[in-house]
Amino acid sequence: MKLRVMLLALLLPFLAMNKVVLAAQDVPVIAAASSIKFALDDIARQFTQETGRKVRISYGSSGNFVAQIRNGAPFELFLSADERYITQLAKAQQTPDQGVIYAVGQLAIAAPKSSPLPLDANLEGVKQFLDSKQLKRFAIANPEHAPYGERAKEVLQKLGLWQDIQPNLVFGENVSQAAQFAVSGATQGGLVALSLAVAKPFKARANYVVIPQEYYTPLDQRMVLTLKAGETAKLFYTYLQSEAAQSVFADYGFARAMN
């Protein structure tokens, strides 16, 4: 008896789930770098309001998405944090073309409001803290595979901090995780995407200062339709290039894309 009840209890949610999966079927799945989450959520909401069409967005790290798309992931549109990933896909003929740049990412130094770390565009505060051995932990995204991490490394190298700061660095799997470290108080601060620093939940917890763009190679964020793209995905792709969408990106601290 007990066995039967248990089996039934196990089966029930299975039956209930099928509906949920079916209802979502004609909605394209879009892969997007986690650095654009807040902006893209807003844009997708506007898009749905204006066209009545829905999209499903999966946020993650661009490098991981490339591996998944190459292995046949069902994504119809891919918004990368860096254009190099798109070039790779295009070369491997996984996309019909090279796509377009939709926004240019910027870096910011951020720290929790309670952090003693002084914030400034030239990282003088970080240098000072490093010299006086007050710096404990400092977060950046992993420079090995996260574009924002790579640029953060460039900035630290350019300002002559890279060698000395090594023992203090904490790497996020992607820039969102780095930002999460930087605002939660897990570290004294970090170099993060400006688009995350200006987002509401972030602003409530942390202060930030924009890093000048001449300290790193431009973070051209490129997007591309995949071979699986359907009508809604194509419409969304066009919408992302519209003035309405571009101004949302600008609100979130992205520089304008010049294709």
Place this chain on the structure above:
Amino acid sequence: MDWEALLLSIKLSSVTVLILIPLAILAGRFLAYRHFPGKSWVEALVMVPLVLPPTVIGYYLLVGLGSESWLGRMLEQLLGHQLVFHFSGLVVASILVNIPFAIQPIQRAFEAVPEDVRDAAACCGMSRLKVLFKIELPMVWPGVLTAIVLCFSHVLGEFGVVLMMGGNIAGETKTIAISIYDSVQAFDFASAGNMSLVLLLFAVTVLALTTSLSRRVGGQHVANRR
């Protein structure tokens, strides 16, 4: 609170348990009673997912079952869809990852069945199937229960494999563990906290229930034997 992800995780756990446990009962019994050359290698192979990082398994599945591989392409033609980035792929992954958690407790339970009981059953002329259902299963039930609980809770918490080969697609492969990770990254600590609490309460409740249940079942057996 991401109910869709929670339901998806529960569904994944249920399907995995329903497929894996019957197989584990057969495999566990086989490993408990049979001796054959190379048995320790087979047992080692069964244990491998225990020590392998889930990301390694996820990587092999992504590359091995993806559209770049012949196996992936064959399965795609057979099933009409890909295994990776699809719920069915997560089921395959969960089964692989949970093999040791399913087989181990069941094998131990079979090993604990006294040989004279099985001999007596065989002497009575019972068929093998009948011995399994009438004599052995009632005795190894606590082990099976442990296996079910371990597998169920493990799938619920599985993260690395799903992240690698699932693609984080809502309603299809975005499980509760991935959803928690997403919420934390989006600074949505309220939602992450709620979901974590649900999982924590679930884990404690299930473990407490099984412990008490298996104690009761186990106790009966001791009484019967006397």
